[in-house]
Amino acid sequence: MDRASGRSPAGKSRExxxxxxxxxxxxxDVSGVRLDSPLAPATLTALRLALxxxxxxxxxxQALTHRQQTRFARHFGPLAPAHPWQNPVPGHxxxxxxxxxxxxxxNDEEHHRARWRSPxxxxxxxxxxxxxxxxxxxxxxxxxxxPSRGGDTTWADLVTAYExxxxxxxxxxxxxxxxxxxxxxxxxxGVTDSAARTATAAGLVAHHPVVRxxxxxxxxxxxxxxxxxxxINELSPPESRRILDLVFTHMTRPEFTVRHHWDTGDVAIWDxxxxxxxxxxxxxxxxxxxxxxxxxxxxxxxxxxxxxxxxAVSGARYQAADQPPDG
Ligand SMILES: [Fe+2]
Numbered sequence: 001m002d003r004a005s006g007r008s009p010a011g012k013s014r015e016x017x018x019x020x021x022x023x024x025x026x027x028x029d030v031s032g033v034r035l036d037s038p039l040a041p042a043t044l045t046a047l048r049l050a051l052x053x054x055x056x057x058x059x060x061x062q063a064l065t066h067r068q069q070t071r072f073a074r075h076f077g078p079l080a081p082a083h084p085w086q087n088p089v090p091g092h093x094x095x096x097x098x099x100x101x102x103x104x105x106x107n108d109e110e111h112h113r114a115r116w117r118s119p120x121x122x123x124x125x126x127x128x129x130x131x132x133x134x135x136x137x138x139x140x141x142x143x144x145x146x147p148s149r150g151g152d153t154t155w156a157d158l159v160t161a162y163e164x165x166x167x168x169x170x171x172x173x174x175x176x177x178x179x180x181x182x183x184x185x186x187x188x189x190g191v192t193d194s195a196a197r198t199a200t201a202a203g204l205v206a207h208h209p210v211v212r213x214x215x216x217x218x219x220x221x222x223x224x225x226x227x228x229x230x231x232i233n234e235l236s237p238p239e240s241r242r243i244l245d246l247v248f249t250h251m252t253r254p255e256f257t258v259r260h261h262w263d264t265g266d267v268a269i270w271d272x273x274x275x276x277x278x279x280x281x282x283x284x285x286x287x288x289x290x291x292x293x294x295x296x297x298x299x300x301x302x303x304x305x306x307x308x309x310x311x312a313v314s315g316a317r318y319q320a321a322d323q324p325p326d327g
Contacts, residue, residue, distance in 0.1 A: 026157040027258030028054035056270040063265035066092040073295040078320035080298040102289035123185040126227030131204035132318035136296035143262040145291040150283035158221040161251035174305040176210040180228040204315035209304025221274040
């Protein structure tokens with residue numbers, strides 16, 4: 001358990017940050033801090049260190065507004081656009097709404113048929129917007145409305161997954177690059193053909209090192225994911241398929257994951273360069289709305305251990321957007 005005190009300008013103790021690891025490898029609950037107002041410098045420093053160390057942080061029952069979520073995200077860097085091609089929440093250019101469930105409970109047969117448009121159970125795992133040459137560095141997600149059951153999000157720890165590969169395989173992967181594009185392995189539930197065409201038309205395609213070095217710590221993380229990574233550039237197609245399947249199966253092993261059951265008001269922040277995540281698909285049949293809002297901190301092209309950097313094959317950079325004074 002880590003603790004850090006934040007002090008008010010008058011010197012009076014205002015809050016005490018408590019960081020409690022959740023799993024054996026990554027993920028931590030953070031208490032003793034309110035995210036609805038600017039963070040004290042000592043608190044921000046402690047949060048940045050906690051994020052570097054634990055990779056995913058959970059803050060329970062915060063109940064932020066769009067503006068407060070945007071302001072909290074800015075503590076970690078300039079913000080990226082809310083989404084590569086979808087509109088943001090009106091009046092809040094950095095906030096992307098994710099609404100699922102609701103309406104009539106889904107017919108089970110229809111639901112399962114739609115799910116199987118994706119090729120396999122691994123296909124929903126992804127890091128966000130890795131089809132861009134500069135994917136977001138951090139994501140901040142908050143729950144405004146949650147179903148009475150289900151709706152959990154799960155993250156995978158791509159640092160530990162990398163470290164627990166054998167040395168020869170790590171060194172092999174260190175040298176490689178891979179192509180990332182939309183709709184490679186994942187067609188989310190409810191995505192229409194026209195939405196799929198829009199995603200493809202956005203034309204984001206990038207090459208990234210298969211392993212990326214995190215600039216703050218020098219740690220290495222796997223930087224491929226089933227949803228976006230189409231193939232490893234330096235291998236033949238069958239070699240690429242088998243190596244990627246091996247890596248994807250390895251990195252999503254239960255011991256490398258943390259699963260969050262959302263309560264209304266919860267906030268999560270994750271390092272999008274060092275983790276992957278998967279959205280829940282267990283609540284659509286309940287007919288209950290799940291409403292989440294996400295903000296991205298802008299990222300940079302990745303750097304691999306062998307000195308290879310991300311390159312754009314097509315499409316614009318997903319870089320920091322103009323930063324208005326208010327979110
Ligand atoms: Fe995502």
